[in-house]
Amino acid sequence: MRIIYKDLKNNRVKLNTENLNDLWHLEQIISPGDIITSVTWRRPKTKNDKIRPERQEKERVKLSIQVKDVNFHKHSNRLRVLGKIEKGPDLGEHHTINIDTDSRFTLTKHWESDHLERLEEAKKASKRPKVLLIALDDETATFGLVRQYGLEELGEITSTTSGKMYESDRESSEKEYYGEICSKIRNYMENKNIPSVIIAGPGFTKKKIHSLLKEKYPKIAENTHLGNTSNVGKSGLNEIIRRGIVKRVSEEDRASLETDLIEEMLEKVSKNGKATYGKKEVEKAAEMGAIEKLLVSVEQLRKDRKNIIPIIERTRNTGGEVYIVSSEHEAGTQLARIGGLGAILRYRIS
Structure with a gap:
């Protein structure tokens, strides 16, 4: 979160969101009755028609709304703020302002100490590293991401290896499974700008993956940490957090x-x-x-x-x-x- 300016004498703070964690913090800060001012999109209301045709194009306008409700939609990467227009066209009408991971707006409210502390926390948190988690065994690998608001599941890979396979087919299937995991690790770390990864689970699969990472992606291997869990799947991801493995990798991690x-x-x-x-x-x-x-x-x-x-x-x-x-x-x-x-x-x- 970037704080552009802070005018507490007039209860105004101008903010710029930078990541998904910021939206979670804002859901805790924004309350009914607050005023949000932002550039947004709205279909213009004509003088002759009370009902706007849905095909009419939306226009870019600057509005201030008095907040009635706020909801964080983490899967669509947006915070939806519903309110009544206080300043701008269509006064008194309802409007929803969507705040995404790169939005600029002004929030006017009665600022209490916990609100201001959360703003500062969001500002500091934007500089903290995220951690990729993998809970796996020789059959399943589940990927997750530690964020400020908790654990986000990213996806799962399942091995096609069967006990009835010939040895050569089994080795080929395992090689394909391990290779797919390593490729997925690289993709997540590059696309989401994640600096480190924790691979944990029962058995020796995690060590085999680490060895393969050393061969294929040595820089990622340098930032890979191994841990032991008794579970895989979402339970395994939660176990990584519960056992303090994340804490050892990122001392400031909030969920841990x-x-x-x-x-x-x-x-x-x-x-x-x-x-x-x-x-x-x-x-x-x-x-x-x-x-x-x-x-x-x-x-x-x-x-x-x-x-x-x-x-x-x-x-x-x-x-x-x-x-x-x-x-x-x-x-x-x-x-x-x-x-x-x-x-x-x-x-x-x-």
């Missing part, structure tokens, strides 16, 4: 960090230790200044912002750290299921 924090909290809760969860318990801990790390699910913050913001502010005012957790990964979903609020404490509370 959030998973570690939630698991630490749940472990301490199970041992009657310095952790708690649930709105009532976390609110009490915040009032006592006992929170070291506050974990808030994105959904809970969106649903109950009025009551969650005071807890966040109390935590920060007493020196605690605040983590807004995505539910796009396994641990984040787990936090949402237990109420969306958890805390690692400085000391036990009764």
Whole structure:
């Protein structure tokens, strides 16, 4: 995310999105009632016709809309912001502004501290490396990408090798499978500008792939990291994150960090230790200044912002750290299921 200018005296910030992660951050920042000003496309409304013919060409116009709803469509790489036109042609009409991975617009809103922190995080995150994940064995290879909002599945390759094959056919099939995996790794890393890859799974297939990468694409092999998992498929990709393999490769990776924090909290809760969860318990801990790390699910913050913001502010005012957790990964979903609020404490509370 690029911050073009920031005028907090008038509650205005001009932004330029740079990647898919920025759209996820903006979904958490933009709220109903905010004003977005952007160049957009709209069919002109004629004086004679109340209904616009669908064949009429759209025109490029500058509009300001008051936000009613916002949705992140990660598969189409866009954030759809629906609102009522406040400034520009067709005042009072509804319009949708589509924000993609290279959009410039001005956002006017009441900026709270967590909004500004998320903007700065998005700005820093644009400079962080992405990591390609592969969970595989001798039958299946599943590809994924670690993004700020969590895990994105990219695709899967299945081997045609069968136990009933002759040895020569089996070797040929394995060679084809391994070659296809290596080519897919190269394509993803080049097309998506990914600097490193983690290959993990049970057995020795990962080592065979690494050896083949050394022969075919030595530069990629230099940035390849191996790990062990007991699963393949999406479960295997989540296991790579859960085991901290991603963290070792990219220390600042958010999905891995959030998973570690939630698991630490749940472990301490199970041992009657310095952790708690649930709105009532976390609110009490915040009032006592006992929170070291506050974990808030994105959904809970969106649903109950009025009551969650005071807890966040109390935590920060007493020196605690605040983590807004995505539910796009396994641990984040787990936090949402237990109420969306958890805390690692400085000391036990009764």
